[in-house]
Amino acid sequence: MRTVVRVTERVVETPSTVTLRFPYPGPAAPGQFVMIWFPGDDELPMSLSYTEGASKGVTIKAMGTTSRNVQELAVGATVGLRGPYGNRFDLSARRVLVVGGGSGAAVLAPAAERAAAQGTRVTVALGATQSAELLFRHRFEEMGARVEVATDDGSEGTKGFVTSVAERLLTAERFDAVWTCGPEIMMQKVAVAAGALGVPVFCSVERHMKCALGLCDACALGPYHVCVDGPVFPAERLLPLAEFGRSHRDPSGRRVPFGAR
Amino acid sequence: MRTVVRVTERVVETPSTVTLRFPYPGPAAPGQFVMIWFPGDDELPMSLSYTEGASKGVTIKAMGTTSRNVQELAVGATVGLRGPYGNRFDLSARRVLVVGGGSGAAVLAPAAERAAAQGTRVTVALGATQSAELLFRHRFEEMGARVEVATDDGSEGTKGFVTSVAERLLTAERFDAVWTCGPEIMMQKVAVAAGALGVPVFCSVERHMKCALGLCDACALGPYHVCVDGPVFPAERLLPLAEFGRSHRDPSGRRVPFGAR
Amino acid sequence: MADLAVRVGTLALRNPFLLASGIWGESGESLAGAWAAGAGGVITKSIGSEPRKGYPNPTIETYPDGSLLNAMGLPNPGIDEYPREVEVARARGATVIGSVFGADAAEFARLATRLAASGIAALELNLSCPHAEGYGTEVGSDPADVEEIVRAVVREVRIPVIAKITPNSPDPAALAAAAERGGAAAVSAINTVRGLAIDTSLRRPVLAHGMGGLSGPAIKPVGLACVWQIYDRVAIPVIGVGGIATAEDALEYVFAGARALEVGTAVTQSGVAVFGRLAEGLSRRLDELGYSSVAAAVGAAHPARA
Amino acid sequence: MADLAVRVGTLALRNPFLLASGIWGESGESLAGAWAAGAGGVITKSIGSEPRKGYPNPTIETYPDGSLLNAMGLPNPGIDEYPREVEVARARGATVIGSVFGADAAEFARLATRLAASGIAALELNLSCPHAEGYGTEVGSDPADVEEIVRAVVREVRIPVIAKITPNSPDPAALAAAAERGGAAAVSAINTVRGLAIDTSLRRPVLAHGMGGLSGPAIKPVGLACVWQIYDRVAIPVIGVGGIATAEDALEYVFAGARALEVGTAVTQSGVAVFGRLAEGLSRRLDELGYSSVAAAVGAAHPARA
Ligand SMILES: Cc1cc2nc3c(=O)[nH]c(=O)nc-3n(C[C@H](O)[C@H](O)[C@H](O)COP(=O)(O)OP(=O)(O)OC[C@H]3O[C@@H](n4cnc5c(N)ncnc54)[C@H](O)[C@@H]3O)c2cc1C
Ligand SMILES: Cc1cc2nc3c(=O)[nH]c(=O)nc-3n(C[C@H](O)[C@H](O)[C@H](O)COP(=O)(O)OP(=O)(O)OC[C@H]3O[C@@H](n4cnc5c(N)ncnc54)[C@H](O)[C@@H]3O)c2cc1C
Ligand SMILES: Cc1cc2nc3c(=O)[nH]c(=O)nc-3n(C[C@H](O)[C@H](O)[C@H](O)COP(=O)(O)O)c2cc1C
Ligand SMILES: Cc1cc2nc3c(=O)[nH]c(=O)nc-3n(C[C@H](O)[C@H](O)[C@H](O)COP(=O)(O)O)c2cc1C
Ligand code: FES
């Protein structure tokens, strides 16, 4: 029960990130992901970076073998799709702080976009290794969001981690919610900072996925299965877990500290 | 995908015939049959003698082993049901001659009943071995039909075959259709007689049945499968068949002449 | 338009879709009807030495997805009577493939000789019938038996012999390889998968016989697995059976390695009209994918031969 | 209220519904979650000697009726790491049943000893794993192998040993009988049924590994057939597995001869909440039918013991 589709559009977003668009009718909500199969290569969970209408999209950062291979995928290439799976961002907050690091903006952009269209005031703290890697920066700006950036090398915005930008914004302004996706240690920091101020935080987390059906246990995170209970979790559910920000499981199910990735 | 129900009512119709009523919701039309399973005994095709509402019924004549055993079935007994299967009588004719022999009235009565309620003028030629075996005679009368009877032993009505009653009625009056069910030789005679007068005849025929799904070929009759193409056939489809009125197939698929039944 | 005609050994078929054994197979008129509806060939009910009534009803159970469980018990008119049904179908132009079942090689050979005399175009051996009832084993589950039976039959008849393989085996491909060694022109896979249904209100098996065979959509993955493994193991053509209801199902089988296909349970949906739809649908799909014929697509999903 | 507690040999279960191996079985928290949701016991993922990543994705294919085809490839953290997961689940009160797989009797025995030390209540042997990959045969398809493996394990551990039987066999009951001879306290049946799916657009098997195992509604009749035949052949308790999603399914298995039940694929529908529903539904249905306990209903559909 996969749908096989052809890639209709390919957009190079940053030197290490490419967006693939394809026809995939049916409803989808910001926060949800698909299992996308690159025939001959792996099938991977990928957040939908475009959730509206019949033409959906994913935005892939070159990380490991497959995600590197698919950077070269051309228009017309076939991919297999199943899903969308997982839960969604609650879009009801009126003032939202979006905190994205790395490919995290892929799932945050459609959420922010839909919220902004509904009148939500969106502020974005966007981090990357360098200026050219700031994902969806213009997309955030076009939807009317205020964007504050941080780069590891200081090539633009604050030099250092996006968490410091987020912390500054949180103390300076009032937000009803924080949405965040990125390295887990980053999300953990944001969750602690916002939590101290009483602002609810929603984290989109990643774990190794195989079935995406809540069956195989590959994506277990404490008592949760990220594929069906997530990927979006209120931070207060994650913070008590010994694993959050510290360890994940490799494909064999062994617990591996995040550094050892 | 069987429904198991309890028999809610048992009516002795004639010395050799009993009606069993049971809850079996869902639509059914006069002409259709069910596969009724008498646990521990056989599963048999039986026309629905009551097709309206949630309480359906079958009327069983003691013929062979199972049909004899189930004469004794008490209220509260469990039976398995699947169906209804097969096609239905076309109830659009305005003047109908119903010709029933033996247990044939079981399927004709609900058809006549529904037609009569719609304003059709119903005339019934009813045959049996003896007066006490005239099935549904009062039911036909109650629906406002005229009933003419024939008995083998002359204990009531015309002595001899019901076919002679039918032939007399056909020549004396005008009918838009004839519906018949009974021994095949009887139906064949009626079909020939009515056909000669240009009156369309519809016969409800019986063949050995196993699957009732149009698959196993047990009920093959020429190019037809009685379970899905029938049991009701326009006589002009049956008359050209070498088998009609002459032979049927035993459970092994061998062609057996009707006498040898 | 992709060419649907296929050859299975020396057997030429106008299209790959065969009526499976046991479906519309007792009467010559029914066989002729399936042929007229567009089947590429029709396989008879499995015929034995004596007339058999089969098991009492209930002989069939239905499932919501269209799958069936059956224990007909191999009813058939017997080898003395059945050839006349073949003649009826042949007189109407049908390509008729016989099917026989027996308890041992000698019985298979005897039946094969007799049925071959009726002018069948090929003969399928039902190697998946109950051997010794109640023991749960089948005459076709031991490669040595399969080889011996096939060899005995091939010695007696000149038409192509097709060995029908059971899926109830740890290694169906080993059974196919045994059939190939025995001289089979082709193998067909699969027969039904052993199954049972219980009525909980009545506290008894639904089928009078108890054990039955599962067919239809539920077994398509099982049939595909068998065809795939058999295709990798033997050089003779493979005929795919099990759960084929759409052109897409058929194409899965072709890509897995099937050169022809048998259709059984799908006939319950809308009768033999399914044959016309399957042929048309497969042809269209082959066109879309750029294949000029069925033959060109056989086994295309296997990495080594893709 | 019918008594749902059952004993499988010396193993006491609060209700007959066990989490099947391979489902929610890699982490102790998940096992504990299934227990908290009402499972009568939880079976671990099958554990091997070394950590295994399993096959690459796609590892799973879904069917419209809720059935699944999977080729996970026995991913597991390995016997060195896994005992800590058992401890997490045990600390939360769960009755944990271990599961191991190996290539031969010696490996099974070694793994059994190590996993038993973690305090599992019983041990299931996965006798249906690929023996020599690509050969299509399984370590558990030969009765002699089964007997030898079971005997070797029983010699090493004091907890009840359950042999999990493959359906891909002409005679699963013979495998169960072999397990009984080897000293098994119970047998469970069935593991998945060999299957394959092909993507016709891509002309390749859907699963990265090709061959997979079918589970869910499609295989319920197959599991029932195996349990029925095994119940007739052995005296030790039988645990039913395959396509159980409702109390009605469970009751079919109980009447066919199962004393306990494993639930796998049904967890995809609405998570482990299925365990609470199954227990409640089975209890209600037993009441309706006048049974005071599960034990009293076991095998009730068999004529001789009805
Ligand atoms: C819900 C979810 C949404 C995601 N959304 C995006 C997205 O929008 N954009 C994006 O670039 N990436 C996303 N990812 C990450 C993505 O799935 C891959 O992990 C990443 O692309 C690396 O894959 P690879 O095959 O190149 O890496 P590999 O070379 O195979 O391995 C590198 C690492 O990638 C991770 N990985 C590999 N396979 C999987 C898998 N099946 N499931 C999860 N992680 C895996 C493992 O941590 C592994 O150690 C998402 C992951 C999840 C769980
Ligand atoms: C569509 C249809 C509707 C029918 N409706 C009625 C009805 O309303 N009332 C009624 O009394 N009878 C009806 N019958 C006949 C009924 O199904 C049985 O044939 C009859 O009751 C004798 O069954 P037995 O088991 O007692 O006979 P047996 O002792 O088993 O055999 C006697 C004869 O009964 C017939 N028979 C047995 N089993 C079957 C079977 N599975 N299918 C068809 N015929 C069989 C055979 O001709 C057999 O030679 C109908 C048959 C069909 C095909
Ligand atoms: C009612 C029924 C009767 C069958 N009878 C036979 C038979 O006589 N001989 C045989 O080889 N196969 C027999 N089969 C098996 C089919 O030929 C076929 O192998 C199986 O049903 C799988 O195909 P399907 O899923 O398309 O039905 C029978 C199947 C059914 C459903
Ligand atoms: C994703 C998945 C993984 C499985 N892994 C194992 C395993 O590791 N060991 C095992 O013995 N059975 C395993 N099985 C088989 C199940 O335990 C069970 O026998 C089978 O799925 C049939 O039950 P079901 O229809 O309820 O799923 C697995 C099944 C599935 C679907
Ligand atoms: S990916 Fe299998 S349980 Fe989440």
Ligand code: FES
């Ligand atoms: S009863 Fe099987 S085809 Fe009609």
